[in-house]
Amino acid sequence: MCINNSVLVQSYSVKVSLSYCEQFTMNIMKIKFTKETKALCCISLAWFLVLAGRYSISNLLPRIVTELNFSWTDAGFALTIMWLIYAIIQFPSGIFSDIKG
Numbered sequence: 001m002c003i004n005n006s007v008l009v010q011s012y013s014v015k016v017s018l019s020y021c022e023q024f025t026m027n028i029m030k031i032k033f034t035k036e037t038k039a040l041c042c043i044s045l046a047w048f049l050v051l052a053g054r055y056s057i058s059n060l061l062p063r064i065v066t067e068l069n070f071s072w073t074d075a076g077f078a079l080t081i082m083w084l085i086y087a088i089i090q091f092p093s094g095i096f097s098d099i100k101g
Contacts, residue, residue: 057082 031037057079065075 061075061079064070065072070078
């Protein structure tokens with residue numbers, strides 16, 4: 001919802017300045033999206049999605065176990081495999097990011 005800065009003059013709404021949403025949009029449009037900026041935005045979004053997945057799996061585990069008729073042992077094994085793969089991938093990706101900068 002945009003908040004509009006306007007003044008009533010003789011029962012007509014006269015726009016004094018742009019709404020906050022319009023000002024924000026204008027400021028965003030002034031940003032020059034270089035390749036580096038786009039890469040940073042994509043990496044930030046990807047990191048947010050990874051963190052959301054990491055934090056939500058623990059909360060969803062009881063429901064997953066119930067609905068898929070897994071035992072808690074199977075669920076624990078699956079999580080262990082997932083985190084093991086995650087840990088193994090961290091090392092090469094760290095080296096890659098150090099090389100590429």
